[in-house]
Amino acid sequence: MGIRKWGYTLGATLSILMASGQETTRITLSDGPGKTVISRHIYGHFAEHLGRCIYGGFYVGEQSPIPNTAGVRNDIVQALRDLDIPNLRWPGGCFADTYHWKDGIGPKAGRPTIVNTWWGGVTEDNSFGTHEFLNLCELLETEPYISGNVGSGTVQELADWVQYTNFNGTSPMSDLRAKNGRETPWGVKYWGIGNEAWGCGGHMRPEYYADIYRQYATFMSDAGMEGGIYKIASGASDADYNWTEVLMRDIPHRMLNAVALHHYSVIDWSAKSSSTRFTETDYFKTMQKSWLMDELIREHSAIMDRYDPEGKVDLIVDEWGGWYDVVDGTNPGFLFQQNTMRDAMIAGMVLNIFNNHARRVKMANLAQTVNVLQAVILTEEEKMLLTPTYHVMRMYKVHQDATLLPVEFDAPSYSMGEESLPALSVSASRSENGAMSLSLVNIHASEAQKVEIDLSGQGVSGFTAEILSSDNLQDHNTFEDPENIKPKAFTDFKLQNGVLRMELPPFSVIVLTSE
Ligand code: AHR
Numbered sequence: 001m002g003i004r005k006w007g008y009t010l011g012a013t014l015s016i017l018m019a020s021g022q023e024t025t026r027i028t029l030s031d032g033p034g035k036t037v038i039s040r041h042i043y044g045h046f047a048e049h050l051g052r053c054i055y056g057g058f059y060v061g062e063q064s065p066i067p068n069t070a071g072v073r074n075d076i077v078q079a080l081r082d083l084d085i086p087n088l089r090w091p092g093g094c095f096a097d098t099y100h101w102k103d104g105i106g107p108k109a110g111r112p113t114i115v116n117t118w119w120g121g122v123t124e125d126n127s128f129g130t131h132e133f134l135n136l137c138e139l140l141e142t143e144p145y146i147s148g149n150v151g152s153g154t155v156q157e158l159a160d161w162v163q164y165t166n167f168n169g170t171s172p173m174s175d176l177r178a179k180n181g182r183e184t185p186w187g188v189k190y191w192g193i194g195n196e197a198w199g200c201g202g203h204m205r206p207e208y209y210a211d212i213y214r215q216y217a218t219f220m221s222d223a224g225m226e227g228g229i230y231k232i233a234s235g236a237s238d239a240d241y242n243w244t245e246v247l248m249r250d251i252p253h254r255m256l257n258a259v260a261l262h263h264y265s266v267i268d269w270s271a272k273s274s275s276t277r278f279t280e281t282d283y284f285k286t287m288q289k290s291w292l293m294d295e296l297i298r299e300h301s302a303i304m305d306r307y308d309p310e311g312k313v314d315l316i317v318d319e320w321g322g323w324y325d326v327v328d329g330t331n332p333g334f335l336f337q338q339n340t341m342r343d344a345m346i347a348g349m350v351l352n353i354f355n356n357h358a359r360r361v362k363m364a365n366l367a368q369t370v371n372v373l374q375a376v377i378l379t380e381e382e383k384m385l386l387t388p389t390y391h392v393m394r395m396y397k398v399h400q401d402a403t404l405l406p407v408e409f410d411a412p413s414y415s416m417g418e419e420s421l422p423a424l425s426v427s428a429s430r431s432e433n434g435a436m437s438l439s440l441v442n443i444h445a446s447e448a449q450k451v452e453i454d455l456s457g458q459g460v461s462g463f464t465a466e467i468l469s470s471d472n473l474q475d476h477n478t479f480e481d482p483e484n485i486k487p488k489a490f491t492d493f494k495l496q497n498g499v500l501r502m503e504l505p506p507f508s509v510i511v512l513t514s515e
Contacts, residue, residue: 026452027409029428029458038429040400041363042354042425043309043393044145046319048093049128050119050372051334057370057379058136059128066382070135071127075384076370077139079377083390084397087143089134089318089365094118094200096192097151101161104129105180110406118200120333134165139382141188145318145365150194150216150234151202159219162191166224168462186414189230190363192219192318196262197234198243206246209234213247217255232316235260236300238292244300248307258314258362259304263296264373265289265346266323275324275337276474280445283342283473284416286322287443290346291421293320294353301360314362315346317354321367321374321389335372339387340476341485341507343374344468347392348425348509351399355427355439358404366393378479385482391468395487395511398437402429414444424449424504436460436514442504445473449504456498462515463500469508 048055060066060073067074091099095118103112104126111126137144148158163173165188174185193216196199197209204212213233222228233256236243247259265286267273273282300315307313322343323335330336347366354361359508366389370377376390403429411422423444430436436458441448467490477484490510493502504510 024452025409025412025424027407027426027451027453029405029453029455036359036404037479038355038358039362040084040186040357041143042351042361043083043085043397043400044087044318044363044365045080045085045369045376046089046093046367047363047369048372049091049095049099049116049124050093051331051336052371052379053368054091054128055124057377059132059373061127069139071132072136072139073379073384076377076379078137078368079384079390080140080142083376083393084400085140085142085340087145087365088137088140088364088369089145089147089192091198092118092147092195093319094195096147096195097149097153097201099149100153101130101149101164102157105131105164105176114475120331130161130165131180131182131240134188138186138467144186144188145190145192145363146188147192147195148216150197151200154215155219158193158216159221162188162220162229163223166337167221168224183231185224187225189225190232191220191229191513192232192234192260192297193220193236198240201234206243207250210247210250213251214255216275218370220226222375230257231255232258232260233335234319235262235316235318236264239296239299240291241299241303244303248304248313248331251309253313256313258316259300260316260318261296261300262319263293263317264319264321264323264367265350272324275322275327276340276476278342278474280473281416282375284414284419284421286342287345287349287421288416288419290322290349293350294319294357297353297357297361304360307471311360315360317349317364319367320350320364323373337373338476339375339389340379341470341473343354344388344392344485344509345391345441345507346374348396348439349443351396352390352425352427352439352441355399355404356406356430359445360438380479383479383482385477385479386486387477388468388485391485391487392509395466395468395509396439398435398511398513399427399430399439400431402431402437404429412444412449414447423447424451437511439509439511440504441509442506446506448506451502453500454498455495455500458498460495460514462495463512464492464515465493465510465512467505467510473507480484
């Protein structure tokens with residue numbers, strides 16, 4: 001039996017315990033009593049007006065020689081469609097609380113400029129605005145999630161934005177929308193009421209923000225949205241549990257669909273490490289910060305459970321991912337970093353954490369989609385590459401809207417000095433068509449992990465599988481070698497008498513789906 005050094009228990013069925021000296025990890029799974037569905041929105045993305053995410057990333061303009069549809073790069077659209085991205089959050093981030101949406105509609109030549117004060121101090125021409133974003137979401141077949149401006153905006157401005165995008169009939173805003181070329185409303189369901197209100201969104205105290213939230217939410221009309229719009233409160237940073245406590249206590253739950261949480265896998269804000277030239281110690285510390293997501297979700301959920309035992313208010317992790325120093329020679333305000341096998345480990349492990357907490361976590365947004373932080377896509381002029389994180393997201397899409405199968409195992413440890421982490425992360429689900437999927441991550445930098453998964457009674461006769469692995473943790477894709485890291489078919493497993501056996505190489509991700 002393993003020694004419990006670190007771990008978690010959710011309900012009665014899910015637990016990860018740390019084992020020592022155990023050669024093969026035995027994993028069991030159950031259908032569980034709850035039938036929790038893993039919301040596809042856990043696989044959401046985030047596109048801020050920051051560096052080269054929108055301008056020079058998604059959006060190159062209609063006159064660009066790069067193939068585009070209404071200014072948006074076709075190759076990016078295709079890559080994101082292949083991921084089945086369920087939602088896209090926009091326009092920030094910190095930028096959201098500086099953004100005045102009416103400056104980004106109407107003929108482009110007449111749009112005023114805006115200085116992006118948070119990110120590099122660059123002047124933007126507002127050529128990518130509400131129509132461009134919502135048309136992009138239609139191209140992607142994804143749900144828009146708009147972050148409203150609370151920090152420097154007004155209640156009227158946000159109420160007008162909702163009416164502009166959603167109202168189907170005669171109204172000042174829907175008439176303006178039609179004048180700008182769009183008769184039918186888009187129907188935007190997801191609305192954030194401010195962003196990081198405790199920081200760049202206004203440095204508010206939670207009690208003050210809770211009141212402001214109530215005021216804004218009151219005037220955001222449900223008209224035009226079947227079932228109403230879905231309102232998201234700007235949530236806590238990391239372990240600021242008091243923030244969640246006050247919001248859950250002071251905001252009536254009938255006007256609150258979700259509370260957000262932001263947590264980045266950053267080693268230390270004053271010493272973040274290079275995105276490609278890092279040591280194993282840096283890697284270990286990054287993994288510690290990534291595993292912390294599990295504890296944060298448990299603790300914030302416990303607070304929410306006290307105020308909302310029925311789980312009506314969702315927890316949304318609308319910013320997460322690895323955060324390192326910018327690539328040498330790039331604008332420090334643009335947050336452009338490379339993406340290595342370390343990022344694949346963050347993605348695989350954190351997505352498993354979200355899956356396993358799917359009862360309360362209903363949405364998450366990786367920061368950010370293109371050219372910023374833990375991006376799934378990097379571009380350089382006409383070139384585009386898919387990062388290791390992209391590949392993990394693509395492999396994991398089998399879990400979208402599938403039913404969670406809680407897993408139980410004593411995790412082997414990955415130790416450095418006095419510190420230990422679970423080396424193995426696992427989640428499992430069954431999709432509507434009956435297929436079972438398992439995603440396993442071995443974060444250990446040098447040791448393989450043997451696993452045995454008891455699938456007796458699960459009616460599984462075979463699997464197809466893929467693996468993402470590489471020789472070095474620092475390996476990544478470049479514009480010269482864009483396919484250096486990509487998933488490969490994985491056949492090195494045995495399914496005999498209802499037991500699945502395999503060995504996970506060091507720092508690898510494996511996803512198996514039953515045939
Ligand atoms: O994602 C980058 C920034 O991180 C966002 O603008 C902000 O919300 C967070 O601090």
